[in-house]
Structure formats: C-alpha cells, structure tokens
Amino acid sequence: MSVVLNRAPAQIPAAGASDLLASYVNFASTCQASGGDVGQAHYTPEGTSTGSCDESDGPALRILTILKGFAGLDEPTQTVARNVIVADLAYLLDDNHYQNPTYNLWEDTFGQSIFARSVQLAALNQVISLGRGLGIPVPPTAQAAATWLRQQLPLHWSGGPDDYYVGVLDASRGEGDPPAPYDPSIDPVLACTYGAGVPPYDPRLLSTAAQVHAQWTEPAPAAYPVNGADATIGIGPCIGRYNGDEYSGWSLTSNTGHHHLGRLYMRVRPALLRARGRHQEWHSRTHRSSGGDVPAPDSRTVAAGLKLSHPGDHAQAGHRNPRWITSTTRVPCRRQMSDRRGRREQDDRVSRIAIVRRSEP
16 A cells, blocks of 8 residues: 555556545554454455454554555545554554564564564654644653664664674564574565664665675575576566575465466566666667767666565666665765765765665775
8 A cells, every 4th residue: 555655646646546545544444443453464355353463563554554645535534544543553552562572574473573663663753753733642652662662673683793684583483384594584674665763874784685685696595596597687686585485486385376476577577678678778869869978877876776665676686795775765965874894975866766786986
C-alpha cells in the first residue's frame, strides 16, 4: 500500500490513491475488530483472525502507511483511520510491548529484529510530530518508547572482524526452518529504507550493504547463477534475504510445488534490458545534439542501479566494496559524508535514490 502511495502522483490520480487508502483503512479496522492479537501477521480476505504469529512491525507499518495519505481521506474515513492508529499505538506501547522479541519480517526467525525496531521508531516519531495536528492523541509514553528504540539500534552492530548490522539479536529459527547463519542480511537495508534510526550515510550500514551485495554475486558460493549472466550486460544483481536463505524462487515444496519468483524475474528481465537500451539511446542522442558537451557524471558518485525505495525494483551491479546510500526520503543538500578511510566529502545533490555506489578515486 505504501508503494502505491509513493508512486501515485506519477501512476494514478490522487483520488484513486485516496480510494485505495480508504479501502485499506476500512479493512484494517475490520481486522482489528475481529479479535486476536493486533500484531498477528495474517488475516483472512474477510478480515477475520487467523491466529498467526505475532509480528510487531505490522502495526508500525500500518501507522506509517495511513499517515502517508491521511490528508487525502474524507472526514468519516479519517475518523476510522484515527481509531486504527490509536489501536496500533496501544498494541505497541501497552506493557512496553515494543521491547519484546518478535518474528522478523520473513516470519521465520524470532528475536529482537532491527527492522521491527526501526519501523516502530519511525511510526512513533511520525505520531509525535504529526499526531496532534491530525487529531490523533499522542500517548504520554510515546517519546520514552522512541528514545528507547533509538538507543537499541546501535546494539545490532556486530563489531569485530564481521562489521555488519545483525538482523535479529538473540535469534531462534521457526519450527521446521533449517538453521541458517542469517547475517549479513538485507534486514538492516530495509530498516533504513522503511524505518528510522539507521541513516543512509551510516558507515555501519554501508559496510553491511557491501557484504550483502557481495554474498549474492560471483565468486561467492551462494551467488545466484543469473547474476553472473546479468553482470555481463550491466544489470543486476538479484539480492537474497539473508545468508543461508534457501528460498531461491525455484525450490520444490511438498504443498505448493515450484515457487514462481524466479520465473517472474525471467519474465521482467527483457523489459529491464529494453529500458536500459532506451536509456543508452537517449544519452547518445543528447550527447550528439549538444555537440558532445554533455558533462560526465560526477566521477565520485555513480548511480549503481534503479531505485530500491520500493520492493521489487532491480539494483544495478556494483563492485566488491561499494559505498551505498539507502533512503526513501529526500537527502538534504550538502550532507557531509564520510567513508571508511575517514575522508570527508559533500554530496550536493538532492535525490530520492535508494542505492548509490560511491566509486573509488
């Protein structure tokens, strides 16, 4: 839903986005009223409880989604939206539920999730900042909860020789799931994309992202075979969820048959190639029409791929140690950056990029 709201100005009329959000709000209200844990991961299409596992990133993501399009809702739907947000806040804050371990966003590992903590922090920050102006009561414990969550996020840094953010602290795998090393995982990158407290310029995030990238590309033993082929034509790579992930998109299961993620990628791959060709043609024509005076891109900052601020987008291949910036918000002008050698630089662009590789000098 948040993806639709982000892209609505370009793809669908604003009224259409508001209608979609209104349906989302009303469905959320039905789900909350159906009984059971507000944080359960699944509901039926009719909005009834399934008794599924607790996944406390859900209420936080619901708050963020509703606030993103709240102003476009009509007054009756805004009233419903306020009640949904109040219920989600109560779930997170009552008995300090936000401090409890939860299932991760993949629903296969239980513990203290960096993704859950970051989106909970983002939701609380938004409510504290915007709530009163939208008629949403701000709980008196919201600020203390936000402060606690912000203090916990640095604890996910592994330090030592690994140098990555740990996706789930004190982790235990779900029943029936094979043991997995798990880290480095994509969870911290998604925490930066959707949440708060893990900024895109954090060197610890950049170190994590570089290792995530490396483990899915050749010559890594877990590299997806398609990434090798794609690298030769300048697209990719496909990124897995976590180290040891066996859900490849082509696995055979006893109850569902073949998963279709791999097939889906192969279906959209020709469109990616056509888009790349059109971009190259446009750049060539622009260069010729200007007499060859089109300035080259900044040699210190090269776009490494398409936007990843929404799930399902495709990243451009980088090198073994790229420096990545990940964000779904506008990066302020002239933000001072620092790489791992201590050199400080400035980025003069305002951008909505999700992943950028800072090239070697």
